[in-house]
Amino acid sequence: MVADARLAADIGGTFTDVALEATVAEDHRARWTAKVLTTPHAPERGVLEGVRAVLAKAGLSPGEVALMIHGTTLATNALIERKGARTALVTTEGFRDVLALGNESRYDQYDLNISLPEPLVPRRWRLPVPERLDNTGKVLKPLDEAALRALVPVLEREGIEAVAVGFLHAFVNPVHERRAAAILAEALPGVPVSLSSEVSPEMREWERFSTTVANAYVQPLMASYLGRLEAGLREMGMAAPLFLMLSGGGLTTVATAARFPIRLVESGPAGGAIFSAHVARQRGWEKVLSFDMGGTTAKVCLIDGFAPQASRTFEVARVGRFRKGSGLPLRIPVIEMVEIGAGGGSIAHLDGMGRIQVGPESAGADPGPACYGRGGVRPAVTDANLLLGRYDPESFAGGALRLDVPAAEGAMARAVGEGLGLEPGMAALGVVEVVDENMANAARVHAIESAKSYEGRAIIAFGGGGPVHGCRVAEKIGVTRILVPSGAGVGSAIGFLRAPVAYEVVKSLYTRFARFDLAGVNALLAAMSAEAAGVVAQGSFGAPTTEQRIAYMRYVGQGHEIAVALPARPLEEADVRDIRAAYDREYARFYDRPVPGSDVEVLSFAVTVATVVEAAEPAAEPHDSPAPPPLRTQRVRDTATGQVAGWAVYDRAAMPPGCRVAGPCIVAEAETSTLVGPGWSCRVDGLGYLELTADLK
Template sequence: MTSARLAVDIGGTFTDLALEHGGRRTTIKVLTTSAAPERGVMDGVRTITNTAGIAPADIALIIHGTTLATNSIIERKGARTALITTEGFRDVIAMGNESRYDQYDLNITLPEPLVPRHLRLPVPERLDNTGQVLLKLDEAAVRALIPVLRDERVESIAIGLLHAFVNPIHEQTIQAILRQELPDVPVSLSSEVSPEMREWERFSTTVANAYVQPMMARYLRRLEADLHAAGAAAPLFLMMSGGGLTTIETACRFPIRLVESGPAGGAIFSAHIARECGLDSVLSFDMGGTTAKICLIDNYKPQTARSFEVARVGRFRKGSGLPLRIPVIEMVEIGAGGGSIAHVDTMGRIGIGPESAGADPGPACYGKGGVHPAVTDANLALGRYDPARFAGGSMKLDLTAAHDALLADVGARLSLSAELAALGVVEMVDENMANAARVHAIESGKTYQGRTLIAFGGGGPVHACRVAEKIGITRVLVPSGAGVGSAIGFLRAPVGYEVVRSLYQRFSTFDAAAVNDLLDNMRQDAEAAVAKGSFGALTTETRTAYMRYVGQGHEIPVPLPNAVLGDKDIPLIRECYDREYARFFDRPVPGSDVEIMSYAVVVTTVTDKVAPMPSSPGAPRTEAKPARTQLVRDTTTGTVSAWAIHDRDTLGPDAYITGPAVVVEDETSTLIGPGWTAVVSALGYIEMTR
């Protein structure tokens, strides 16, 4: 019996699988089965175990990430959900914080709440900001809601009460009553899902958790049963948005923490590659079939955040989505994947996405009934793909269908040939991704100077050189297994959990004892969650405080020491805050008091340390001989020329390639543009420089 480990990442177009066993790695891509995602997973499990020559029973651990929770919210296909809230606050999730993502749009469209108003059910109760009871919960009013919930056929219930993050007693009482009367209806408490101040974000997160919980719990239990039936009895872990793994029980209870699980795996993959190569400043570029994800990684750690927006009604418009207050790896995600559909707008401009052809019917070249051109069709028409080897040869691409779709939807509108239409499509999608990367760097207070772009995903290596040119990066790294990078990232992730609590403090009146008690309780909660899946492994703890100057509206994260805090620590923490504030806003504000709004404690298992691979300066390089040539149209000049085609499996360490060239492999292709050179490292990674 082997100790094989399997990772599965369900995307909008492809389901990626990576299996590590006996020091070897096997990877495959299969089409996602949107109607029943577990079918695609099981097809992939059977294929990859057969390819690797092992049985499903030989798998010791299965790690899974999925976009199902996100898609359910975006497509409004979740459970019929009710919200029980404090009397007078039923409209919090509709009013939000009254901000407008476009100040000058008189007809602005705001995101619709997941719960309609008639299912937002108020009850008399009230706590003050310290958790003291001002008005006792009216339990009779709660019981009077039972017939309403039954008549409305409510499938899931969210409970969000004022100041419940300080004292959950009333929420817990309502939950106990509901369990007696409606034992089969899942209940989400705001004091458990998102125990932080700010009612809109807390209620919105709790409602979203309730909205996806029945669907996600059913799916995960079906998948677990199917895996067991196939002989794979290994424990199933889920990737969370914050970069840690959790048990299926926790995932079923808090599925909202899975919304960015796939992209989080990609960021962890990039961080691992960065550490292997000794790169302390990189840009992670993950382009899949439906979206592209961009993440900044410094000192081998992805940038993280405490909030996230889903289902934006304004494309790329911050503030136009439903807020989720969960731990996430911070990244920008745009509808620019291989399946993103190209069109011409009313002003005669080529647009890309956000609509995607997905896996069914997929781009026109898939030959499954798709008639609209996607980015994959454009890349094929430009000569960038081998039609016979796409997705490991599991499907043969139809070049004629791609030409016809490009001509019908883009070329005919702009009086262009199919090939020039394809050039316009690819150039626009590259510019969209580059622009998103520029904005992300500015918002993060960082630059791309000196960074290395790590490209992966099915489309990342295809577009990496051109995106790098646009944002001023001169070095690109394409690791092995790039086509299924997020799945491989799952195998590198620790088991972890983050607990967040609000406790208002000022430095001028800092209560060290109260803060120490809070942090200790948070550590115990996080350790209990991790213990369910750590199997006794060593753990590490990270503490963070979210602070702001008195009078400001938003906080910045500041690390705290993992020790009992005392008065002597306050000046050091204040100094750290001023330094972080200056990094964001150029200079601190002397003389202003600082307030701490909330605290976060993260407990994770200790992962194996990765020593950077030593470089070998002056090692002899061998000019790689191409397997053949292929006509490719360059997107920069528009000219068609014969590009060298190399098979990645035949490229050994120190193989040297001068662009233009294409390196093909089963899950992706790497384009080495004109003016770029590439060398294969000792790890088998393609390092391109301009």
């Protein structure tokens, strides 16, 4: 007999991961997982296949599932690959080129041939309308409704599938945008309309317009996909509500996700960060690095105080690799992380100078790496790991996929080995060393940009590739402790099951501390709180909630803001002094000292309402116990030395808490393998997690 069965599905570029948890007899929570190849042309098919597989493992029927949570990179991929809807932007007369002009900054000041990201909407579809509000929201020029209606034949003739509306200062007063939406909805039934005053109601028109256009661009695609997925689940017999993972780390309803699909752009990676934060809380580790390596990308995220770093800005589709400012800006709540094209499917090749390059292009699931035997002819990181002896070709992905060693050798020889005069094994070593250095470098840059270090920090490694590459990446960044949780191969999906139902509302209201608008701020915060609570109530089922309020401030004349926490209640006069003092302290933390005598201005506010996260119960420290005998010995090439030696392979399921094995060895399980490198040891803790420790001698 089971109760409260909860299902989670994460679509990645190569694999779709599914996790199912339920309470079985005597209050025991059990978990079942499945990993299937993603079906890029119809992503819902992979999800449905994975759901059927995991339900069969658990012996449950679809009707016994109480809740399903889903995350996907579909919106992100549509933006990167430019495969969204034919989108038009209706904007204030004189501002049609905001998307192209941006903020006139250059991500590389000295590149004379710099490439900037092309706007999602070409100029002929950026359509101006006479109207104007001032910065306080006062109407200077009424909306010219006749001019707006005159655009309808143009939109119809061009086959426009979605419309974004972005008017100047609409974040203060949305009256013109709402009227424009009503007119367009009447004239173009069935064409979705995104308003900047709803999608991103903040100042800075480039970021606001860009976010609104991106939302409109992916809306038809996401609405269609979510509709097909819901229909497939219903046909299967599942009546449970479906929730979507947001890029900020919370869950929301399908209706909200379909309305604001841009908030889903980092939903999969966000699940991984939530997973790491939960594991860190279980172990009481306050400073960790989340390292999630999947089939297409690797993601690193700093977690302090059991919470991932958060941000309100994000860039997608960067044209300059790893270059800030080279992508399309989005103003949405996100978990801050670095994502690079270094996954199991990342393709290796030689550049014009004969150097090994890996990614960002990925073989994905179709055709996949050469060793998958599905038509791939170019070598990927998975091929390199196979040739290094890290994978057993007969038991990869739990035996669901038999790997083709000769195909991997041929692909590696043609693309890398022949050009460098190396046999396939040594060429594979070069590929893996390059990809490990790419990931380590991304982690270094992320720490530097966050003004943090890796001293005293541990790595939580998961995803199909994280436990495989964890030791080498740790050695490169100076970390001596790694944790590989149970279910690591489907960590993001498990993270969905740990996420709260949450929603964040951000709005702008300009005020200075010299004449702080207490009544206006309280009225705005109350309205924002009610809006966020209303969205959360749709999926919280009466669960208790918490509320967080933040103000984004800066000294008058500065260009960027700092976040300061506010009390989750109506503000009083005495609070104004305390908030100003808190800003000075936070500014000093970033820049060493405050600026005395300068007034502070508040540009925007954020309110987040979320259900209360369950407390993580730590497990008791286990007594030492003997390790089981190894399953077999595998010939593995060490990437640090290039030497080939026999490594013992252990079955993770047979390793009891408290047992310890010394490296070099491999701990194998269905969804991944953990490499314990030379000089490392591995111990199973009381939670069944693998704790790897480097020998400091």
